[in-house]
Amino acid sequence: MDELANNNNTPVPDISYLKEMVGDDKETIKEIILLFLEQAPLRMKSLIECANKGDHEKLKTISHSLITELTTVGILQAVNDLKRINTASRDMDDLNETVESIVKAINEGIKGLKTLI
Amino acid sequence: MEKILVIDDDKIIRKLFKIALVKAGYKVIEAENGSDGLLQIHAERPDLVITDYQMPGMNGLDVLAEVRKLKFKVPVIMLTGYGDVVLTIKSIQQGAFEFLEKPVKPEVLQSTIKKALLSVSTSKSLTEVVSKNMPTEGMLENNILVGKAQQMKEIFKNIGLISMNKVNVLIQGETGTGKELIARLIHYSGITSDKPLVVVNCSALTETLLESELFGHVKGSFTDSIRDRKGKFELAGDGTIFLDEISEISLNTQVKLLRVIQELEFEKVGGEQPIPMKARIIAATNRNLEELIKQGKFREDLYYRLKVFTINLPSLKERKEDINDLVIHFLYKLNKRFNRNVTKIGDGVIELLQKHDWPGNVRELENAVLQAIIMAKNDVLEKEHIILNDRGSAEDESAAHVNQLQTLSFVEKNHIKRVLDLVGTVQNFV
Numbered sequence: 200m201d202e203l204a205n206n207n208n209t210p211v212p213d214i215s216y217l218k219e220m221v222g223d224d225k226e227t228i229k230e231i232i233l234l235f236l237e238q239a240p241l242r243m244k245s246l247i248e249c250a251n252k253g254d255h256e257k258l259k260t261i262s263h264s265l266i267t268e269l270t271t272v273g274i275l276q277a278v279n280d281l282k283r284i285n286t287a288s289r290d291m292d293d294l295n296e297t298v299e300s301i302v303k304a305i306n307e308g309i310k311g312l313k314t315l316i
Numbered sequence: 317m318e319k320i321l322v323i324d325d326d327k328i329i330r331k332l333f334k335i336a337l338v339k340a341g342y343k344v345i346e347a348e349n350g351s352d353g354l355l356q357i358h359a360e361r362p363d364l365v366i367t368d369y370q371m372p373g374m375n376g377l378d379v380l381a382e383v384r385k386l387k388f389k390v391p392v393i394m395l396t397g398y399g400d401v402v403l404t405i406k407s408i409q410q411g412a413f414e415f416l417e418k419p420v421k422p423e424v425l426q427s428t429i430k431k432a433l434l435s436v437s438t439s440k441s442l443t444e445v446v447s448k449n450m451p452t453e454g455m456l457e458n459n460i461l462v463g464k465a466q467q468m469k470e471i472f473k474n475i476g477l478i479s480m481n482k483v484n485v486l487i488q489g490e491t492g493t494g495k496e497l498i499a500r501l502i503h504y505s506g507i508t509s510d511k512p513l514v515v516v517n518c519s520a521l522t523e524t525l526l527e528s529e530l531f532g533h534v535k536g537s538f539t540d541s542i543r544d545r546k547g548k549f550e551l552a553g554d555g556t557i558f559l560d561e562i563s564e565i566s567l568n569t570q571v572k573l574l575r576v577i578q579e580l581e582f583e584k585v586g587g588e589q590p591i592p593m594k595a596r597i598i599a600a601t602n603r604n605l606e607e608l609i610k611q612g613k614f615r616e617d618l619y620y621r622l623k624v625f626t627i628n629l630p631s632l633k634e635r636k637e638d639i640n641d642l643v644i645h646f647l648y649k650l651n652k653r654f655n656r657n658v659t660k661i662g663d664g665v666i667e668l669l670q671k672h673d674w675p676g677n678v679r680e681l682e683n684a685v686l687q688a689i690i691m692a693k694n695d696v697l698e699k700e701h702i703i704l705n706d707r708g709s710a711e712d713e714s715a716a717h718v719n720q721l722q723t724l725s726f727v728e729k730n731h732i733k734r735v736l737d738l739v740g741t742v743q744n745f746v
Contacts, residue, residue, distance in 0.1 A: 219422045221335040231335075234328050263370050263397040264326050270419040271332060283398060 211311045212273030220271070235272045236268075239309060242268075248299040256273050258298075259285055274308030277301040284310045318433055319343045319360060323353035323367040324395070329418075333366065340426055348514075350374025354382050364432050368395045368418075369403050371613045377403075380410050391432040391694065395420065396444030414694045418631065435694045442660040442696060445644045451657065462645045463637035465608040471498070472628055478625050482596040484577070486562075488605075489629030493675030496560060496616025498627060502598060503556040514595075519564035526569055528585050531576075537586020549582055557694035562599040562622065563608055570615045576604060576620045597622065603700045632674040632681060640666050642678065646685040647697065658689045662698040672704050680705060 214228065221227045242265055249258040262281040269278050280301050284294075320342045322333045327348075334344045345360055347353035351374050353367060365383060370375035380392050383608075391413035396403045407415040413432045463469070470702055478485060479502050487495045497517065503513045521529055524538070532547030565573065576582045577597065581590040599622045608614035632639070643666065647658055655670065674680050688701040 215330075216419060222339060222580050227335055231328060231331060234331060236330065260370060264329075266397065267418040268326065268328050271328060 210307065211314060212308050213275060214271075214273040214315070217271050217273065232272055232312050232316050235268055236309060236312065238268070239305060240247075243305055246298050246302060250295050254296070258294075268306035269305070269308070272308065272312055274305055274312075277308070280304075317341065317343045319345065320364045320366060320429065320591045321345050321347060321353060321356050321360065321362040323347045323350060323365065323371070323376075325349055325371045326369065330370070333660070336422060336425065340429075342429075350376070353379055354458050357383065357386070362390060363389065364391055364393065365391045365428060365434060366395065366429075367408070370397060377406060379409060380407065380412055383413050389436060389694065391436060391675065393428055393432060432650040432693075435696065435698075438662060438698075439660060439694050439696050439725040440661065444659040444695075445647070445661055446520050446594060450688075450737070452598060458595075462641045463635065463638045464641060465630065465638050467616070467630040467635060468638065471629070474627065475502055475505060478502060482507065483624045484597045484599070484622055485625045486619075487598065487600040487627045487629060489600075489602065489627075491602050492676055492679030494628040494678050495602075495629060496558065499556070499558040499560075499600065500538050500596045502649065503558075503596075508555050508596060512551060512553050512727060513556045513557045513558065514552040515560065516548050517560045519561040523566045523569055526565060530569075531572070531584050532587075533585035537584070544584070547582075547584060549576065549593050550591055554594040555596070557595045557597055559597060559599045561601060563601045563603040563614060564607060567613075567615065574615060574621060576616045577618070592622045632677040636670045639669050639681065642681055643669065643685055643697070646682050647689070650682075650686050650689050654686070654689065656692070657695050658692045658697050660696045662696050664699050665697055665702065668702055668704075670698055676705065 214232075217231060221231065242261060245261050246258065246265075246307060247257075249261065262284045266278055266281045266285065269275065269281070277300075280297050284297060320337055322330055322337070322344060323346075325348050330348070334346060337344045345356055347356045349371055350367070352441050353365070354374075356362070357365065357604075364692070365379070366565060367376045367379050376394050376396075380394065383390055383392050383511070392411075394412040394415045395418050396406040396415055397418060404415045404417075408438075412423050413435065416428060420687060444562070465471075468662055485499075485502060489495050497568050499515075500513065503509070514524075518526060526543075528538075528545070528547070530547050532550055535541055535543050536689065551602045576593050580593050582593055583590055585655050590610050605614050605619050609616045609619060622626060643661060647661075649671075651657055651659070669681070669684070684702055685697070687703055688697050691700065691701040
């Protein structure tokens with residue numbers, strides 16, 4: 200996440216990848232961010248449910264999608280944890296803590312994204 | 317405008333790709349799963365398919381398998397998730413044009429798309445050089461039959477003559493020129509065709525073992541000889557015995573071989589009973605026997621007994637006009653063996669090959685074609701897939717790409733492909 204903060208001290212996600220892909224057009228960027236904001240709550244809910252159930256396979260599937268989505272909208276803090284889930288063996292000692300940290304980072308990122316649209 | 321189908325269950329990714337690709341000038345159609353994707357492929361006939369691997373229901377590999385069954389050719393770029401090494405390998409095994417790890421860098425995406433589309437247009441612009449009606453299997457085994465060079469024509473004429481007589485033949489030529497193939501051709505094209513052909517590599521055995529191998533041995537003639545054993549001369553009967561790398565046999569064995577040729581009989585090691593020798597001897601060497609005679613390493617009398625008729629095989633460097641035909645021949649042969657379908661030769665490939673000196677001769681050319689076939693992304697043998705041995709390409713700057721620094725991912729990708737090539741049974745690898 201960008202170290203720079205907006206007026207409310209909310210970190211602003213680094214959307215440089217998104218800009219590289221679609222260009223500088225604000226409307227297009229807004230469209231993608233809105234799509235993410237629309238899907239994010241469901242993704243987080245699924246992450247938590249899978250972690251609670253210990254459903255590692257489904258967690259992997261969700262993290263697979265989320266890695267690209269979060270990179271796209273610049274919530275990079277959660278990406279490394281997701282990569283760890285994606286490649287880790289079934290028994291991750293700190294699975295629940297990791298998911299908690301991911302969800303926290305996404306929520307923070309969402310706040311920042313909202314300042315961009 | 318080229319049409320690209322993006323198959324991904326993730327709406328954001330589809331949207332992202334669509335915007336990026338439309339901006340780059342492509343027409344984009346979308347599908348949110350594999351089955352829908354296949355319907356779109358049939359209905360829309362896209363020029364390129366980009367598909368995610370991980371999708372509910374039909375995954376990317378399933379889509380790829382279906383696309384490969386189509387009569388029209390569509391390159392498929394597979395998108396894989398972080399760390400999907402196994403899928404990467406599987407994708408390439410099953411014929412994906414390229415695999416890209418998500419999130420894909422825009423410049424990588426664009427350049428891969430360009431390459432994939434170019435491969436299709438290159439393929440369309442070229443005619444097939446490998447037809448379904450190539451020579452029969454028997455002919456194919458004889459790589460050496462491919463040759464329009466004058467030296468080869470003369471050799472074929474001579475084979476026509478000597479194959480009808482059981483004279484001893486000495487074949488001389490550099491490594492990889494096809495000496496054994498010539499021996500086989502002599503054997504199978506004349507009066508010995510229905511008789512045994514026995515091949516002995518003289519350099520592979522020690523003196524004692526070679527003698528036992530050639531003449532056989534009787535039980536108890538040496539330690540561990542627990543029963544009588546027939547030698548190669550006996551097994552050859554009235555067919556042909558091919559003595560490869562004849563220059564490597566010891567002077568002692570040379571004396572024994574000379575006696576066999578003179579007396580037309582031999583005894584097993586440890587035996588006393590003479591056995592008649594009826595076989596024709598074809599000997600081969602990649603060394604200068606006359607030079608070895610001067611050095612006292614090869615018997616002159618044996619040399620003259622062996623070279624009743626001599627065939628000097630030209631190096632590939634001396635018959636570069638045959639390279640085109642040889643490549644076509646190898647494409648046909650290797651496609652069949654490795655289940656590939658590379659039927660076209662890209663621009664500049666033959667010129668590149670003709671600039672090389674081929675120190676390893678026809679065998680080296682066959683290996684180069686094999687490598688290129690394995691690396692080929694579609695049905696075209698491309699210049700970029702030709703990897704030449706530095707020893708033979710000093711004068712060829714265009715082949716110098718092999719020495720340029722490559723990106724780590726390029727090296728890694730090539731390494732995976734080469735490993736797959738080496739393990740052979742790629743389909744069972746995962």
